Amino acid sequence: xxxxxxxxxxxSALGVLLPVSKAFRLKLFLVISLFYGxxxxxxxxxxxxxxYHGFIVLDPLGxxxxxxxxxxxxxxxxxxxxxxxxxxxxxxxxxACLMLLLSTMTLASVSYHLGLLWVAxxxxxxxxxxxxxxxxxxxxxxxxxxxxxxxxxxxxxxLMGTFFLAIAAHEVHTLLLPSLLKGASSLSVDWLKxxxxxxxxxxxxxxxxAPTHSWKPEAYGQAPGxxxxxxxxxxxxxxxxxxxxxxxxxxxxxxADFYSSILIVSGLLSLVVPALFILGEKNIKRAFAYSSxxxxxxxxxxxxxxxxxxxxxxxxxxxxxLAKVIMFLTxxxxxxxxxxTRTDEVTGVIHIYPVTGVLLIxxxxxxxxxxxxxxxxxELLILNAAIISRHFLLxxxxxxxLAVMFIGIGKIxxxxxxxxxxxxxxxKKENFYMNMAIAMAVVLLxxxxxxxxxxxxxxxxxxxxxxxxx
Amino acid sequence: MMFIVxxxxxxxxxxxxxxPLFAGIIAKIKAFFAGKKGPSYFxxxxxxxxxxxxxxxxxRSTTWVFRFAPIVNLAAVLVLSLIIPLGSFKAPVHxxxxxxxxxxxxxxxxxxxxxxxLDTSSSFEGMGASREAFFSCLSEMVLFMNFITLAFLxxxxxxxxxxxxxxxxxxKMAGTVLLLVVGSLFIVLLTExxxxxxxxxxxxxxxxxxxxxxxxDHSGVDLGFMLYASAIKLFIFAGILVPIVYPVQTGxxxxxxxxxxxxxxxxxxxxxxxxxxxxRLRLNRVRNLLLIAFALAFFGFVVKxxxx
Amino acid sequence: xxxxxDTSCIITVFLALIILSNYRVTAMIRIFALQSFVLSLLxxxxxAYSLSGRDIFIVIVTMVxxxxxxxxxxxxAIRHVSMxxxxxxxxxxxxxxxxxxxxxxxxxxxxxxxxxPGGKPASDLILPCSLSTVLLGFMIMVTRTRAVxxxxxxxxxxxxxxxxxxxxxxVMPVLIEMGILLDIFVAVFxxxxxxxxxxxxxxxxxxxxxxxxxxxxx
Numbered sequence: 001x002x003x004x005x006x007x008x009x010x011x012s013a014l015g016v017l018l019p020v021s022k023a024f025r026l027k028l029f030l031v032i033s034l035f036y037g038x039x040x041x042x043x044x045x046x047x048x049x050x051x052y053h054g055f056i057v058l059d060p061l062g063x064x065x066x067x068x069x070x071x072x073x074x075x076x077x078x079x080x081x082x083x084x085x086x087x088x089x090x091x092x093x094x095x096a097c098l099m100l101l102l103s104t105m106t107l108a109s110v111s112y113h114l115g116l117l118w119v120a121x122x123x124x125x126x127x128x129x130x131x132x133x134x135x136x137x138x139x140x141x142x143x144x145x146x147x148x149x150x151x152x153x154x155x156x157x158x159l160m161g162t163f164f165l166a167i168a169a170h171e172v173h174t175l176l177l178p179s180l181l182k183g184a185s186s187l188s189v190d191w192l193k194x195x196x197x198x199x200x201x202x203x204x205x206x207x208x209x210a211p212t213h214s215w216k217p218e219a220y221g222q223a224p225g226x227x228x229x230x231x232x233x234x235x236x237x238x239x240x241x242x243x244x245x246x247x248x249x250x251x252x253x254x255x256a257d258f259y260s261s262i263l264i265v266s267g268l269l270s271l272v273v274p275a276l277f278i279l280g281e282k283n284i285k286r287a288f289a290y291s292s293x294x295x296x297x298x299x300x301x302x303x304x305x306x307x308x309x310x311x312x313x314x315x316x317x318x319x320x321x322l323a324k325v326i327m328f329l330t331x332x333x334x335x336x337x338x339x340x341t342r343t344d345e346v347t348g349v350i351h352i353y354p355v356t357g358v359l360l361i362x363x364x365x366x367x368x369x370x371x372x373x374x375x376x377x378x379e380l381l382i383l384n385a386a387i388i389s390r391h392f393l394l395x396x397x398x399x400x401x402l403a404v405m406f407i408g409i410g411k412i413x414x415x416x417x418x419x420x421x422x423x424x425x426x427x428k429k430e431n432f433y434m435n436m437a438i439a440m441a442v443v444l445l446x447x448x449x450x451x452x453x454x455x456x457x458x459x460x461x462x463x464x465x466x467x468x469x470x
Numbered sequence: 471m472m473f474i475v476x477x478x479x480x481x482x483x484x485x486x487x488x489x490p491l492f493a494g495i496i497a498k499i500k501a502f503f504a505g506k507k508g509p510s511y512f513x514x515x516x517x518x519x520x521x522x523x524x525x526x527x528x529x530r531s532t533t534w535v536f537r538f539a540p541i542v543n544l545a546a547v548l549v550l551s552l553i554i555p556l557g558s559f560k561a562p563v564h565x566x567x568x569x570x571x572x573x574x575x576x577x578x579x580x581x582x583x584x585x586x587x588l589d590t591s592s593s594f595e596g597m598g599a600s601r602e603a604f605f606s607c608l609s610e611m612v613l614f615m616n617f618i619t620l621a622f623l624x625x626x627x628x629x630x631x632x633x634x635x636x637x638x639x640x641x642k643m644a645g646t647v648l649l650l651v652v653g654s655l656f657i658v659l660l661t662e663x664x665x666x667x668x669x670x671x672x673x674x675x676x677x678x679x680x681x682x683x684x685x686x687d688h689s690g691v692d693l694g695f696m697l698y699a700s701a702i703k704l705f706i707f708a709g710i711l712v713p714i715v716y717p718v719q720t721g722x723x724x725x726x727x728x729x730x731x732x733x734x735x736x737x738x739x740x741x742x743x744x745x746x747x748x749x750r751l752r753l754n755r756v757r758n759l760l761l762i763a764f765a766l767a768f769f770g771f772v773v774k775x776x777x778x
Numbered sequence: 779x780x781x782x783x784d785t786s787c788i789i790t791v792f793l794a795l796i797i798l799s800n801y802r803v804t805a806m807i808r809i810f811a812l813q814s815f816v817l818s819l820l821x822x823x824x825x826a827y828s829l830s831g832r833d834i835f836i837v838i839v840t841m842v843x844x845x846x847x848x849x850x851x852x853x854x855a856i857r858h859v860s861m862x863x864x865x866x867x868x869x870x871x872x873x874x875x876x877x878x879x880x881x882x883x884x885x886x887x888x889x890x891x892x893x894x895p896g897g898k899p900a901s902d903l904i905l906p907c908s909l910s911t912v913l914l915g916f917m918i919m920v921t922r923t924r925a926v927x928x929x930x931x932x933x934x935x936x937x938x939x940x941x942x943x944x945x946x947x948x949v950m951p952v953l954i955e956m957g958i959l960l961d962i963f964v965a966v967f968x969x970x971x972x973x974x975x976x977x978x979x980x981x982x983x984x985x986x987x988x989x990x991x992x993x994x995x996x
Contacts, residue, residue, distance in 0.1 A: 149928060153919070156935055160912070163942060167894065190892065646784045646903070758799075761875045765795055768879050773788065776886050776906055 001048040002056050005039055005066075006106050008032060013099035017092060025095050026081050032099070033070070033077040040070040044455060050112070054176055057112040060463035064314060065109035065241055068321040069234045071444075073102055075325050075437040076226045079332070082433030083226065086336060086426050094134055100127040101230060108238045114175040117242055118155075118162050121206065124235055125151045131227040132219050140222035147219040154205025154212060158242070161198030165249075168192040177245060184252035192249075193258060199246050200262050206239040207296045208289075209266050210273040217277075220289035221341070225332015228285060232292040232328060233321035240299055240317065244467060247303060247310075251468040263304030268394060270297025275401040278408030284334070284341045287412050288327045291367050294405055295320045298382055301398070305385040307469040312381030314460045319374040319448065323366040325441035330356065330363045333434050334416065337424045343412050348421030355430045357417050362442045364413040368406045374449035477562040478552060484559065485551045489705035490514035490698075492738055499742025514701060521694035529687060531591045539586030540688060540695035546579035547699045547706070554709050555630050557730030558723035564630040569617050572629060573610065576662075579699070580606055583684045590687050594676040598683025601753065605668065605680065608760040609661040615767035616651050616658070620714075622774050623647065633713040644777055648714060650770030655711050657763035659741075661756075663704045666745040668756050678750070708737045780901050782823040787907035789816050790941060791882060794914040794934050798921070799874035801867045806930055807852050810937075814844035817937055820944055836944070843962060844940075848933060856926050868921045878914055885909035904941065911938030936962050 012032045016025050043063055050057035058066070076098075084091060101124060108120035125148075133144040166175060168191035172183040180187070205212035220228045243263075250259040274290035274297075281287045295316070302313025331341060333356055338346045350357030362373075369375040379402065386395040448456070494511040501508020510516075528536065552563040553572050563571075584603055587595040620632045623644060641648055661668045664681035673679055676686070685696050712733035720726055751759060793813040797806050818840035821833045869877065889906035915935030922928050 145925060149919070149932070152932055153916070153935070156912075156932075156939055159939055160942070163939075194892070645781045646788045649785065650788065758871050761799075761872055762796070765875050765879050766792070769788070769792065769795075769882060772883050772886050773903065776890065777902065 001039070002051055002058060002110050005036065006056075006103055006110075008035065009099045009102040009106070013096045013103070016095045016099060022084060022091055025091055026077070026084060029080065029095055029098070030077040032102075033073040036102070037070040037074050040066045044459070054178065055113045055116055056107075056110045058110050059112075060459055060466055061241065061244055061314075062109045063459060064317060064463060065234075065237065066106065068237060068318060069102065069105055069109065071441075072229055072233050072321060072325060073098075075329065075441055076229055078440070079226060079329050079434050079437035082431035082435075082437075083224075083332065083336060085431070089134065089136075093130055097127050097130050098226075098230065101131070101235070105234055105238050109241060112177045114162055114165060114177065114180075114245065117245065118158055121158070121203070121239060121242060122155050124238060125155055125206065128227075128231060128235060131230075132223040134224050134227065135222070139218075143215075143218035143222040147215045150212060150215045151206055154202045156202070157198050157205070158202025161195045161202055164191050164195035164198060168195060177248065180249055181252050184249065187249075187253050189253070189255065192253060192255060196246060196250065196255065196259055196262065199242065200266060203239040203242040204266055204300070207236045207243075207300075208270075208293050209296055209300060210269040210293065213270065213273065213293045216293055217286040217289045220292065220328075221283055221286040223285075225285075225328045225330075225335065228288070228328035228332065229325050232289070233324035236292065236296055237299075237317050237321065240296070240303075243300070243303060247469070248467050251470070256470070260304035260306070263300050264391070264394065267297045267299075267301030267304060268397065270294065270300065271398055271401040275404040275408075278405055279411075281408060281412065282343045284343070284346075284412050284416065285328070285331050287409050288324075288331060288367065291327070291405060291409060292324065294401065295323075298379060298398075301394075302382040302385060305382070305389055305391075307464055308388060309382055309385030310464050310467060310469045311460060312378050312385055314463055315381060316375070316378035318456075319378045319445065322441050322445040322448075323363075323373065323375050326359065326438055326445065327363040327367045329434070329438045329441075330359045333431070333438070334360065337426055338422065339425045343415045346416050346422060347419035348417075350417045351421040352424060352428050353430055355435050359435065359438045359442065360413055360417055362438075364409055366442070366445055368409060369402070372449040373445050374452075375445070377449060377452075474562055477559070481552055481556065481559060481562055482548060484556055485548070485702055485705060486698075488734075489701040490518065492705050492708065492734065493701045495735065495738045496742045496745070499739060500746050503743070503746035514697070518694050518698060521697070522691055524690040526688075526690035526692050529590060532589050532687075535582075536586050536589045536687075537692070539582040539589075540692040540699070542582040543579045543699040544695045544702075546575045546582075547702045550575050550579075551702060551706055553629050554706055555634060555713070556709055557727035559727070561630045564628050566626065566628050569621075569627055569629050569632070573613065573617075576703075577606075577610070579703075583696075587684050587687075592687070594679075595683050595686065598676075598679050598681075598686075601680045602684065605661055605756060605760065608757065608764070609658050612654055612760060612763045612767055613658050613662075615764060615771060616654050619647060619651055619767060619771045619774050622771070629710075633710060634719075644774060647770045647774045647777070650766045650773070652711065652715055654763045654767040654770065655714070657759060657766075659704075659707045659711060660744070661760060661763075662707060663700070665741060667748045667751045667759065670750045705734075708734055708741075712737055782826075783820065783901040784903050786816050786820050786823060787901065787903045787941065789813070790937065791907045791910045791914070794911050794918075794937075795875070795878040795882070797930070797934065798878045798914055798918050799871050803856055803924075803927060804853075806927065807849050807856075810930055810933060811845050811849040813934070813937060814848070815841065817941060817944075818845055820941070824944070840940070844933075844937070848962060852926060852930065855929075868923070874921070877917065881913045881917060882910045885913050908938045908942035911935075911941060914938075933962065 009032060012028060015028060040063075043058060043066065047058050047063065104120050104123040104127060108117055108124065111117045111120055129144055129148050132147055133140040162175070168188045169175065169180055169183070169186075170188070171186045172179050174180075201212070208216040220232065223231070247256075247259060250256050270293055274293045278287055278290045281290065299313050299316055299320070302309040302316060305312075334346060334349060335341045337353065337356070340346060349360060366373040366375055369379040383395050383398055386392075386398065491511060491514075493514050494509070497513065498508045498511055526537075549563075550572055553561050553568050555561045580602070584599045587599040587602075617627075617632070621627045624632050624634075626632060659665075664671055669680040669682075670678060671682065673682060676683065679686070681700075685693060685700075688696050709730075712730060715737075716729060716733040720729070790813055793809050793816075797809050797813075800806050800809070818837055821836050821840075822829070825833050886906040889909055892905065894905065912935050915931050915933070915938055917931075918934055919928050919931030922931060
């Protein structure tokens, strides 16, 4: 079952590359996403068996990730039905890369071998690069180049971390997670510490943690909205999955304190740095990129705070992904309508496109974490965990950074919504599909915020138990 | 007492007798690469004999420094030759720390050459003197770095031990370190003795001269002394390099000396080939070359410290 | 065979140092090809007495990919971009050498506090040399402003990781080795294409030609 999940998008990528019509490609994409979502939904009932001698196993952590990926791709496929009405560029490579990205992200979520995990994340880097330079202009090519360069270095460092882990586990002789956990007492502590540092830097680079975050504003600022969603909502969290797997090992080997101190420092940096840069920002996609850096910082912070924080972090993974759907798809919608994402070139959206305007406000509220959106709850949980573990200064800094982000993003979004309406590039008609995709996510996020389903609660608790956090 | 005198005299005999031949072999190889028959192997002997029979001509603008420098040069180089072991002939002068004596005796010779050149109050000499001073600063740094590495390898700071008996064991244990040291010392040899690619010893153009400038104004016996001193210096540097490269110590004196001489022959061929196949580097490239030599030596030092 | 392994490691690090100080692109690519060639022979030196088919396969594949294919793709890229040397090097020759030597010393110092468990490895020098090469490759990336030379720095970083991987594991999962090779191939391929496209964009967009030179990134 799992290999079908991985191979299906891979094969459809080949199908997309054939010289077929754009409409066919969009429909194929939608069908594949629906199938994918249905299969993942079936996993909620009953986890499938592992395959390939335990290299590919689905556990609760992986299921959270797969659900996120499934929903994201579903909303993106609906959005694209409306977006590509007005796009003239060929969508062949774009969709093929999206499909390949789906395949490799699935592989990353279900791989139980840390080497295979690295290969999968490496592949995601390579397949996501062509997506950023969809609009072939100078800035997007430069952004792609920067992304490739920085993330390749991060991947190389993560590879070194994998090697160090293999040295630490020289008596276990394999990098399969269950074997590593079973033989945790025989792991060499010095090499494990070194490998943890390299993993945090390497996978953190892919997540967009400070100080290796400089590619994010460029890349998200230039990429089309759909790509922003996939990358911020799913790709970054796949790298976070790598950090989660490491935490499983750390908790077993007694290095939890060491790991959490590193994570807290990274998380804190990733909270502070975007707050410094957001206030002067005029481009809404770049502002959302800074918000993404911030949320990644929150995730890492939650991971470093023990079981309570981990619960918040896993919940935040889901909420962040949904919030990113709203944020980036709205930004993409605005970008297509006005041809720009800057506040000096886009104003008065609500007068011409009322639904899009409302969705923009929803994006702002969801991204910042305002009730009733579930991001409010998960951010509260993480900050609460910080206070429980007596990191008072940390909590204070976190809250103030969130407040600064509120001001920054609010300034941009509200500036775009109100004001004298500028002339859009295309018809003054709301697109059904685009709004539908965003509205789906809004409803879901608000729904989770108002009433958390029991199945979700159980899944997250199972995942927390799995990592063995205290 | 007699033994020491005999040792000193035999050392000087070897050095004085063999160094012009060494220079001649190099010249012959360069001629071979140029497709010429070239001067005789013993040409430098004939040149020296001719020069020693001539009178010196001194410019009116020179002082006693100019007359004094060639004597200091030759004397310093002969003192230096006493510190180096040659084949089975042990160095007459050896004590802990004699590498410093070697380095500074060289420095003394160079100092007098430079101020003699400045003494002529000619601009070409001034230019050449400044270049010579600059390159010798860098090459001395590299030389010392190499000496430090060798000292750590052989646990002594006496030149005789550093390039003596311990080396064969060192090749087996720290071959890579010695490889780096040899590379670095070879570049130092080319620099100190003004060989291509650092300096062209056959150039006639004052603008391109570095070391030749020092010889430009001397004549007669003085010029003979300077030429002899250059040849002996080359021989001595080769004599430092060869025992490091040829780590064979059989214990039979005749065999050791023959191996040493064979090594010197080999090194002279290598120098000749290097000189014939490369072009002279631009002056700032020479600085780069010396920095690379320093990097080689420092890297050798780091590897030695790593190996413990 | 330890001496051969040692010598290969030393040559790798030293060539990386030379590339750090050199700013002529063709020279850099050629020295990189030489370094990759020396590295690709390493499995051969390590298992000289017990060569397996896997070792020979790795030697051949690495040689083809890293010493032949990667440099030729880089040469093709610079021909398209019609690049010459960097106009304004960030560090001069002397500073690069000094910095490189300090990095090498630092890498050796860090390695002295790391002990390799599980028996004696084939050579003492592998760990510090691989760390040095990684650091030097990283420094090359940082000190360059042109796309092609940044790729070269990344490739040297990969060489350092390869040195580490090949030498330290007799029983390493094939997956990771293939990952390295795949990484290099695809990275160079894509990077070459991206560089190429960066150049093509400039030809179409006349307004920006005056602002930036061909093949330059900032």
